Amino acid sequence: MSKQYKAAALISGGLDSLLAAKxxxxxxxxxxxxxFFTGFCVEGHTAxxxxxxxxxxxxxxxxxxxxxLGIKLHIVDIVEEYKDVLINPKHGYGANMNPCLDCKIFMVxxxxxxxxxxxxxxxxxxxxxGQRPMSQRKEVMPVVVDESGAGDLLLRPLCAKNLPKTKPxxxxxxxxxxxxxxxxxxxxxxxxxxxxFGFEDYxxxxxxxxxxxxxxxxxxxxxxxxxxxxxxxxxxxxxLLKVGRHLRPKPYFKLIVGREEGENKFMQGYTKMxxxxxxxxxxxxxxxxxxxxxxxxxEYAAQIVARYSQGKNEEAVTLQISRVNEDPYEVTVKPLTAxxxxxxxxx
Amino acid sequence: xxxxxxxxxxxxxxxxVIRTQNKVNELEKxxxxxxxxxxxxxxxxIPAWCRxxxxxVLNTSQEDDEIFITVKVC
Numbered sequence: 001m002s003k004q005y006k007a008a009a010l011i012s013g014g015l016d017s018l019l020a021a022k023x024x025x026x027x028x029x030x031x032x033x034x035x036f037f038t039g040f041c042v043e044g045h046t047a048x049x050x051x052x053x054x055x056x057x058x059x060x061x062x063x064x065x066x067x068x069l070g071i072k073l074h075i076v077d078i079v080e081e082y083k084d085v086l087i088n089p090k091h092g093y094g095a096n097m098n099p100c101l102d103c104k105i106f107m108v109x110x111x112x113x114x115x116x117x118x119x120x121x122x123x124x125x126x127x128x129x130g131q132r133p134m135s136q137r138k139e140v141m142p143v144v145v146d147e148s149g150a151g152d153l154l155l156r157p158l159c160a161k162n163l164p165k166t167k168p169x170x171x172x173x174x175x176x177x178x179x180x181x182x183x184x185x186x187x188x189x190x191x192x193x194x195x196x197f198g199f200e201d202y203x204x205x206x207x208x209x210x211x212x213x214x215x216x217x218x219x220x221x222x223x224x225x226x227x228x229x230x231x232x233x234x235x236x237x238x239x240l241l242k243v244g245r246h247l248r249p250k251p252y253f254k255l256i257v258g259r260e261e262g263e264n265k266f267m268q269g270y271t272k273m274x275x276x277x278x279x280x281x282x283x284x285x286x287x288x289x290x291x292x293x294x295x296x297x298x299e300y301a302a303q304i305v306a307r308y309s310q311g312k313n314e315e316a317v318t319l320q321i322s323r324v325n326e327d328p329y330e331v332t333v334k335p336l337t338a339x340x341x342x343x344x345x346x347x
Numbered sequence: 348x349x350x351x352x353x354x355x356x357x358x359x360x361x362x363x364v365i366r367t368q369n370k371v372n373e374l375e376k377x378x379x380x381x382x383x384x385x386x387x388x389x390x391x392x393i394p395a396w397c398r399x400x401x402x403x404v405l406n407t408s409q410e411d412d413e414i415f416i417t418v419k420v421c
Contacts (some may be wrong), residue, residue, distance in 0.1 A: 037361055062359055063395040074360050077365050164412050239359070265409050265412075 013061025016126030033073040035062040096218035100135040108148035246347040253291030279316035284309025306335035360388035
C-alpha cells in the first residue's frame with residue numbers, strides 16, 4: 001500500500017483556502033488545517049461585543065470550513081510573535097496598516113515549523129496569483145517561498161500551473177495536471193469550483209479577514225502609537241480599538257465611549273484597569289479614559305460623556321469618576337453642546 | 348478519567364476555543380473538561396471545534412452571563 005502524504009493547509013475561513021484544501025483531498029492527500037490567530041482577525045470579536053449583532057447566527061468561518069472539508073483544524077495563537085511582523089514589516093504596509101506580505105511569509109514560516117513538528121509532508125495555501133495587490137503578485141510569490149524557508153514544500157493548488165513545480169509535484173505525491181491555473185482578481189473560477197464541489201454559504205469571496213486592512217481601525221492604531229510615543233500594543237489595546245467611539249480632546253488622553261449596551265457590558269471588564277466615567281443622574285454610556293488625565297481633564301471628559309447621555313440637553317448631569325485603586329467621586333457638569341465636541345477629536 | 352476546569356471568561360472567540368484546544372491536548376482520553384466562558388460565540392465555536400476534532404460535548408448550560416460547556420476528550 002502506497003504512503004498517504006500529509007499536507008497542512010492554511011485555513012483563513014475564506015473561499016480560496018477552502019477550495020485549495022478540497023483540491024488536495026480530491027487527490028487522496030491527508031489534509032489538516034492550521035488557522036493562525038493574530039489578534040486582528042475579523043472573525044468573531046466585534047460581533048461578540050455588540051449586542052445588536054448577537055441575534056444573528058455567528059460562526060467562525062475557519063471552523064466552518066474545516067467542518068465542510070471533514071478535516072481537523074488547529075488554531076494557533078500567534079498574538080505575541082505577530083507584534084514584530086506588524087511593527088517592523090520588512091516589506092512595508094499595504095493601503096492601511098496591513099503588512100500582508102510579511103504576514104504571509106510569517107504564517108508560511110510557522111506552518112513549516114508545524115509540519116516538521118507534526119511529521120507532515122508539505123504546506124498548501126489558497127493563494128491565487130495576481131489576486132491580491134500586495135501579497136499575491138506574481139513577483140512576490142517566490143519571495144514567500146524563499147523568505148519563509150518553505151522552499152519547494154509550499155504548494156498553491158489554485159494557481160500551481162502558473163508556478164514552477166514543487167516537490168509534491170516532482171515526486172508525484174500530487175498530480176500536477178489536476179491542479180489549477182487561476183490568476184487575477186476575477187472570482188468567477190473560484191465560484192464555479194465551489195459550485196462543482198457543492199459548497200454553499202461560504203464566507204464572502206475576497207472579503208478581508210484582517211482589521212489591519214480597515215482604514216478606521218488602522219487610524220485608531222496609529223493614533224494609539226502616536227499618543228504613547230511607542231509602536232507597541234497589548235491584546236487589550238487591540239480589543240479596545242474595536243469598541244466604542246474614540247475621542248481624543250488632548251494629545252495625552254482619549255475617551256472610549258460605549259455606543260450601546262453590549263459595548264458597555266464588554267467595557268465593564270476593563271474598569272479595574274482604566275479610569276472610567278459613568279453617568280449617575282441620567283442613562284448614559286460607560287466611558288474608559290486611556291492616558292494620564294488629571295482632575296481637570298476628567299471633569300472636561302465628564303462634560304463630553306454627558307453629551308452622549310440622556311441628559312445631553314439638560315443644564316446639569318451628574319457622573320461618577322473612578323480612578324484605578326481610588327474611591328470613586330461624583331461631579332455635576334453641564335454637557336458640552338454638539339458644536340463643542342470637535343470633529344477633529346474623533347479618532 | 349479525571350475532571351478539569353478552564354476559566355475562559357472575558358475572552359472573545361477564538362481565544363476560548365484556543366484555550367480549550369490547548370487544554371484538551373494536555374488531557375487523556377476519557378477526561379472531562381468544563382469550560383466557563385462569557386462570549387456567546389462559544390456556543391457555536393466550541394461544539395464545532397469538538398465535532399471536527401472528534402471530541403464530545405456532554406453538556407451546555409448558561410447562568411446569568413456565564414456559559415458552561417462540558418467536553419469529554421475522545
